[in-house]
Amino acid sequence: MLPGIGGSAASVLAYSQQKNLSRNPEKMGKGAPEGMIASESANNALTGGALIPLLSLGIPGDSTTAVLIGAFTLQGLQVGPLFIGEHMDTWYSMMAALLFANFVMFGAMFFAIRYIAKVVMVPKYILYPIIIMMCVIGAYAINYGIMFDVWTLLIFGVFGWLAGKIGIEVAPLVIGFILGGSAEVYFVKSIESYGSLSIFFTKSPIAVVLWLLILASVVFSILMHRKNKRLANQVEEANA
Incomplete structure (x- = not known):
């Protein structure tokens, strides 16, 4: 990986x-x-x-x-x-x-x-309280006792539960939350070192390969989404 x-x-x-x-x-x-x-x-x-x-x-x-x-x-x-x-x-x-x-x-x-x-x-009514307690303790202790982190944990926990209920994909949000800070820092550093956004659109082999990979990943995601939706419809029709 x-x-x-x-x-x-x-x-x-x-x-x-x-x-x-x-x-x-x-x-x-x-x-x-x-x-x-x-x-x-x-x-x-x-x-x-x-x-x-x-x-x-x-x-x-x-x-x-x-x-x-x-x-x-x-x-x-x-x-x-x-x-x-x-x-x-x-x-x-x-x-x-x-x-x-x-x-x-x-x-x-x-x-x-x-x-x-x-x-x-292990029954869920025993396991879930233990998991929640450990998450709260970890969030409280990571920055030496700031309640803001605990409230953030609880709010995003509720949001994740609601997102699953209404069909919003949580995975992209998690990836963005984890990598967003680093991506923003290096994005700004790249602009500062070159002076403009044109650094991301140069004709260098590295830039071309990266844009092709981004385009391929977007196209692949769209195709797989359509395929999964079509399979889900077929399953529903078969069950009906």
Whole structure:
């Protein structure tokens, strides 16, 4: 998964793509295995990819690698373009550990998943209050006790529930909320460095490729929406 966007955005992007490509998109959001597999696969794949900008450029790819920078500093290691060449033994040890960890996690989850999966058998009236309580505590503590964050959590929680009821897609809102701040900062920096909006419309190969990808993603979304709507109508007609 593309590093730098965080686990939440990675999960939402993968889930959205799986929903677009699914033959039965109406089952998504109701416990469909492929939706959960896509989301968790992207979330786990992000960590390995986030090591690339961390070790090669010194830029953390997610919150986990941001913590790793502090760990490297405590050990007297400076991550960046010279890291691999100057610390070859550490580099190979990290790659071997990362590969080994995947096998360990597979073995642990393969034998333990039958017990972990039983959490879905916990009644909702017990599980939901615990989840809400943990969310409120997290929102209150993230900025050292500001009630504004708690009210924001509750308001957006109600909005998300209403959006699902009236058919509004929540995934684009979540992605925009997570990436909007960074996108705005780099958008302004690009304009300041070039002096005008024309930087986004140059004939450079990078700009052309990016615009083609944006256009392709929009066209693909429209086509998949029409396909899913047509399949939903066919299902309704068959049930009728």
